[in-house]
Amino acid sequence: MSRRVAARTRALAKINLSLRILGTHADGYHELRTVFQSLALHDVLIARPAPGPLTLTTDDAQCPADGSNLVMRAATRLWRAAGRRGTPSGVALHLVKRIPMQAGLGGGSSDAAAALRLLAHVWSLSIAEPALHAIARELGADVAYFLVGGTALGAGRGEVLYPLEERPAQSVVLVQPPFGVSTREAYGWWDDAHAGGGLATGEEHGNDLEAPVVGHHPEIGRIVKQLRRAGAVSAAMSGSGSVVFGLFPDQGAALDAADLVRGRGRTVLTTRTVSRRAYGRLTAISR
Numbered sequence: 001m002s003r004r005v006a007a008r009t010r011a012l013a014k015i016n017l018s019l020r021i022l023g024t025h026a027d028g029y030h031e032l033r034t035v036f037q038s039l040a041l042h043d044v045l046i047a048r049p050a051p052g053p054l055t056l057t058t059d060d061a062q063c064p065a066d067g068s069n070l071v072m073r074a075a076t077r078l079w080r081a082a083g084r085r086g087t088p089s090g091v092a093l094h095l096v097k098r099i100p101m102q103a104g105l106g107g108g109s110s111d112a113a114a115a116l117r118l119l120a121h122v123w124s125l126s127i128a129e130p131a132l133h134a135i136a137r138e139l140g141a142d143v144a145y146f147l148v149g150g151t152a153l154g155a156g157r158g159e160v161l162y163p164l165e166e167r168p169a170q171s172v173v174l175v176q177p178p179f180g181v182s183t184r185e186a187y188g189w190w191d192d193a194h195a196g197g198g199l200a201t202g203e204e205h206g207n208d209l210e211a212p213v214v215g216h217h218p219e220i221g222r223i224v225k226q227l228r229r230a231g232a233v234s235a236a237m238s239g240s241g242s243v244v245f246g247l248f249p250d251q252g253a254a255l256d257a258a259d260l261v262r263g264r265g266r267t268v269l270t271t272r273t274v275s276r277r278a279y280g281r282l283t284a285i286s287r
Contacts, residue, residue, distance in 0.1 A: 006049075007122050009285045010042040011114035012149060012274060013105040014142075015172070015238040015245045021190060021208040029141075030187060032158050036142070038149040038274040039172060040282070043099050043107060045071065045114040047122045050092035060097035070112035070139060071095060075119055077135045082125045091122060100267060102180025104239030106146065112139050113146030114283070121285050149283065150276025166275045171254035173227060173246040174238075177219045178265035186213050186240035210237040220244055223261060230257035247273075 017035040024030050054075055056065045066072065071093060079088040093115070099107030113136060120127050136144040141158040153162040189212035214221040220237055223244040227235035231253055232246030248254040251270070258268050274282065 006046055007118060007285050007287055008044055008046040009114050009118045010044055010283050011099070011107070011110040011146070012279065012282060013039040013041040013099045013107060013110065013271070014145065014149075015039060015105065015174075015243075016207060017151075017234075019207045019209060019239065024191070029157050030190075031156065032141075032154060034154045034158055035164065036145050036152045036154055036158075037167070038151075038276075038279050039105070039174075039271045040274050041099060041105070041174070041269060041271040042282070043111055043114070044096040045111060045118055046094045046096070047118050048092045048094070049090065052089060054088040054091050054093065056093045056095065058095040058097055060095075060101075062101060063095065063097050065095075070108045070143070071115040074112040074115040074135070074139055074143075077138060078116055078119055078125070078127070079123075081131060081135055082123070082127060088119075091119065100174075100176050100180075100243060102182055103176055103243040104181070104237065104241045105174070105243055106142055106239065109140050109143045110146040112136070112143050116147070117283065118285060148276065149274065149279030152276075163276065167273065169275070170233070170273045171248045171251045172271050172273060173232070173248065173254050173258050173261070174243050174269040174271065175223045175227065175246075175261050176243045176267040176269075177217065177223065178267075179217065179219075179242060181213055181217065181241040183240045185216075189213060189216060207236050207238075209240055213237060213241045217242065219264070223266070226261050227257060230260045232257065 014036050017037050019034040022031040058065050075088045099105050133144050137159045144159050151164045151167055186209045193212045224235050227246035235246040238245050254270050258270050262268050
């Protein structure tokens, strides 16, 4: 590691303002059209010089710190793409988790994108932007989004990105019920619901995964209704769940709504949307 001091970067969360499932590929992946939106809520990834193989620690006991973590997979892919031999080395990574897991907020994917940015810096790699995006797409459908942030349309599996006009800043209430939903579960329930053919059409800006997930977890539907009654401009499940978001015009309205939906073992967070320009500033590498 040529940089001899600790370096860090933020890994911001996202919500899906809409998520439409257009079909299923032969390999089982789903054809999507989704609108991503960055949030200020974030994890922090820190890199420090260290002898020996790359290591990862985290402050969350529920978060794996082995090779199954996307951060470690990102590091390995980046190391190999740079033409380096052996195993990644010279760095100790520490991940400070603040984004809930199995929540539909993209925490794992954002951490992976943060690892690509941070390690390219501390290893002094000359990796062109297209190559970095190619690695991101290999890691997961939405990892590439977290290299750009802001408001963006995701097509294909979510990895084909088109920047959209920035939205006015909004305050956001995030409500996580006392359970998670894995991506595999959510899409499996959607597949079961559409086994006979035909696709959900629904409203243009809805989330096609919400109905099948609510069928197994009615609490998510109750949270959506409560946020709407509390004055949310829009409320829906994010991604594959289990977090529900509500968009509010200002922080005061968001804080009032957050108080109304607390209880029942829920985790309630308030944050704000982030523009593409602010995303670049917030995710910049610092010491």
